[in-house]
Amino acid sequence: MDIRIRGIHKSFGSFAALAGVDLDIHSGELIALLGPSGSGKTTLLRSIAGLEFPDAGAIFFGEENIAGRPIRERRVGFVFQHYALFKHMNVLDNVAFGLRVRERGERPPEPLIRERARELIDLVQLGGLETRYPSQLSGGQRQRVALARALAIEPRVLLLDEPFGALDAKVRKDLRRWLRQLHDKTGYTTIFVTHDQEEALELADRVVVMNRGRIEQFGTTDEVYEQPATPFVFDFLGNTNVLSGEVRGRELFVDGQTVPIVTDTIHAAGPVDVYVRPGDLRIADAATPGFDATIHGTQRTGPILRCTAVTAGTGRAIEIEVPHLHYDTQALRAGQSVRLRLGQFSVFARSDAVAGATPRDAPLLIGSERQRSRLG
Amino acid sequence: MARSIKRRSPHSVIPGFGLSLGFSILYLSLIVLIPLSGVFFKSAQLGWHGLLDVIFAPRVLAALRLSFGAALVGALINAVFGTLVAWVFVRYRFPGKRLFDALIDLPFALPTAVAGIALTALYSTNGWIGQYLDALGVKVAYTPLGVIVACTFIGLPFVVRTVQPVLEDAEKELEEAAASLGASRLQTVTRVILPAVLPAVLTGFALAFARAAGEYGSIIFIAGNMPMVSEIAPLLIIIKLEEFDYAGASAVAMAMLSLSLALLLLINGLQVWARRRTANVR
Numbered sequence: 001m002d003i004r005i006r007g008i009h010k011s012f013g014s015f016a017a018l019a020g021v022d023l024d025i026h027s028g029e030l031i032a033l034l035g036p037s038g039s040g041k042t043t044l045l046r047s048i049a050g051l052e053f054p055d056a057g058a059i060f061f062g063e064e065n066i067a068g069r070p071i072r073e074r075r076v077g078f079v080f081q082h083y084a085l086f087k088h089m090n091v092l093d094n095v096a097f098g099l100r101v102r103e104r105g106e107r108p109p110e111p112l113i114r115e116r117a118r119e120l121i122d123l124v125q126l127g128g129l130e131t132r133y134p135s136q137l138s139g140g141q142r143q144r145v146a147l148a149r150a151l152a153i154e155p156r157v158l159l160l161d162e163p164f165g166a167l168d169a170k171v172r173k174d175l176r177r178w179l180r181q182l183h184d185k186t187g188y189t190t191i192f193v194t195h196d197q198e199e200a201l202e203l204a205d206r207v208v209v210m211n212r213g214r215i216e217q218f219g220t221t222d223e224v225y226e227q228p229a230t231p232f233v234f235d236f237l238g239n240t241n242v243l244s245g246e247v248r249g250r251e252l253f254v255d256g257q258t259v260p261i262v263t264d265t266i267h268a269a270g271p272v273d274v275y276v277r278p279g280d281l282r283i284a285d286a287a288t289p290g291f292d293a294t295i296h297g298t299q300r301t302g303p304i305l306r307c308t309a310v311t312a313g314t315g316r317a318i319e320i321e322v323p324h325l326h327y328d329t330q331a332l333r334a335g336q337s338v339r340l341r342l343g344q345f346s347v348f349a350r351s352d353a354v355a356g357a358t359p360r361d362a363p364l365l366i367g368s369e370r371q372r373s374r375l376g
Numbered sequence: 377m378a379r380s381i382k383r384r385s386p387h388s389v390i391p392g393f394g395l396s397l398g399f400s401i402l403y404l405s406l407i408v409l410i411p412l413s414g415v416f417f418k419s420a421q422l423g424w425h426g427l428l429d430v431i432f433a434p435r436v437l438a439a440l441r442l443s444f445g446a447a448l449v450g451a452l453i454n455a456v457f458g459t460l461v462a463w464v465f466v467r468y469r470f471p472g473k474r475l476f477d478a479l480i481d482l483p484f485a486l487p488t489a490v491a492g493i494a495l496t497a498l499y500s501t502n503g504w505i506g507q508y509l510d511a512l513g514v515k516v517a518y519t520p521l522g523v524i525v526a527c528t529f530i531g532l533p534f535v536v537r538t539v540q541p542v543l544e545d546a547e548k549e550l551e552e553a554a555a556s557l558g559a560s561r562l563q564t565v566t567r568v569i570l571p572a573v574l575p576a577v578l579t580g581f582a583l584a585f586a587r588a589a590g591e592y593g594s595i596i597f598i599a600g601n602m603p604m605v606s607e608i609a610p611l612l613i614i615i616k617l618e619e620f621d622y623a624g625a626s627a628v629a630m631a632m633l634s635l636s637l638a639l640l641l642l643i644n645g646l647q648v649w650a651r652r653r654t655a656n657v658r
Contacts (some may be wrong), residue, residue, distance in 0.1 A: 075558070078556040082547070084549035086553075087572065088571040088572060097554070097559070101558055101560070149553075
């Protein structure tokens with residue numbers, strides 16, 4: 001079911017939870033709504049479900065505007081963070097609930113309901129646990145019951161509100177992978193909410209990054225990670241170093257250095273912020289265009305050496321990740337001065353430049369010394 | 377060596393099990409068990425036949441029937457409307473909610489005689505409510521109906537106060553889940569919410585029933601106390617005491633005690649059953 005959202009607004013008192021959201025979701029997609037708490041992602045999901053009613057805007061399921069329809073007429077499968085299973089019903093009765101409450105004309109006969117429920121219980125790999133009660137199941141099992149229960153009504157869209165939020169890390173990872181497989185098998189249009197960028201990037205086809213009631217960026221996982229549209233998206237999707245820079249013509253001067261980085265992809269002039277991930281700072285020889293920094297401390301975490309450092313020009317604290325494979329990390333120690341080269345980076349107009357002239361979130365300029373080779 | 381370690385009794389993290397259990401039993405004995413067993417000893421003076429004669433006297437039977445019957449009806453009324461009141465308090469906001477919430481506890485706190493006099497004044501044939509009911513041909517004061525009214529009055533807080541926290545705990549998400557699965561409001565209430573609060577309703581019902589069965593002060597004013605019609609068992613005990621018929625009084629008391637115990641055990645069993653259905657693991 002294609003879902004189109006047009007100009008959704010929703011306020012709680014004076015707080016604008018959704019401030020004009022437009023979104024086009026294709027049938028069969030797996031979409032992540034990603035953002036910090038208070039960004040409006042849950043409100044958006046609940047508006048699609050019919051658990052919240054937007055103050056303005058339209059929501060189309062296919063050609064039908066369902067914005068004013070109550071949830072029970074929308075046929076959406078909703079999975080809650082804390083499962084919301086019916087505690088006095090066993091697994092089978094929970095899954096069968098959606099079929100049993102149908103009106104008499106539409107309700108399948110009882111044997112068929114039980115058969116359908118059993119199929120779904122098998123689908124979520126809980127065969128044999130039909131007569132268990134929710135209190136006798138683990139968190140991961142409960143969430144799978146909740147999923148089977150939502151699938152029983154053959155929903156037009158499947159909505160999951162932080163489905164793995166209440167589970168521990170290991171179970172969360174397994175369930176995530178399993179949900180992806182289930183989605184590929186069943187093909188339901190699925191939207192899930194998460195504040196975990198790793199979860200969003202691993203699971204989703206496309207990611208909606210939200211902040212303060214607006215969509216910052218909507219794109220494939222590669223797009224939002226490799227070409228963040230705004231500083232917020234860049235910052236939210238991983239660790240971030242912010243360097244000061246200046247663009248003159250096609251030359252980018254980072255951290256007050258005199259050696260410019262030449263690039264064709266920057267179309268701006270004046271002071272800029274250079275956003276770069278710790279893993280995209282590479283230690284290089286002194287002749288390479290880049291900037292200098294002094295190592296402050298090092299910490300080994302698995303295959304990566306994490307260094308904290310201070311830039312030579314403007315004295316900013318930065319973080320560098322050096323893979324053992326690519327550098328003799330033994331040689332790095334505190335107090336040492338190194339030349340750093342930029343791998344992939346994004347350039348945004350300086351936020352504290354002329355006030356109002358370049359709003360932080362508006363114009364974006366993406367630069368990359370070497371396009372798209374993130375390992376080299 | 378190994379044997380000496382084995383012989384050590386496993387110690388609980390919380391010390392003083394022996395002491396605290398001993399104290400609990402002593403305390404229960406002093407406060408509950410010994411006075412109650414006194415009832416049995418006193419009534420034993422009558423002998424088996426004498427005891428049965430007292431209990432099965434028509435006047436005593438009628439009083440027992442009224443006490444337990446009215447308490448049962450009152451508790452049933454409270455189970456329904458108390459749950460409704462709790463629901464309203466939990467789910468809705470309205471002006472004066474906190475004041476009403478405090479009012480619920482009034483039957484707990486009010487001296488029972490005050491409650492009885494107030495109810496009598498209201499429901500007697502020239503009282504505020506009684507005069508209109510009288511016009512409709514319904515007599516409340518000085519009839520068994522009055523006893524039921526008093527039983528309902530004193531039992532209300534028990535149901536409200538036991539159901540309220542359970543309803544507060546019941547996640548709103550359960551209702552949302554039911555609605556998302558296509559359930560109507562009525563189906564959500566009957567299939568999801570009521571089963572979840574049923575054990576609490578039963579607890580409240582049991583408490584309200586127990587309280588009303590033994591109630592004295594608030595009933596005797598409104599009941600009118602006509603033998604065979606509106607005379608409750610506790611009053612009969614007082615009457616027998618005033619006649620210095622201590623054994624007879626304790627015989628009636630023993631009948632009440634046994635009936636109460638049996639009914640409470642029954643309700644307890646029901647609660648266990650209902651709780652097993654909702655939680656299943658305990």
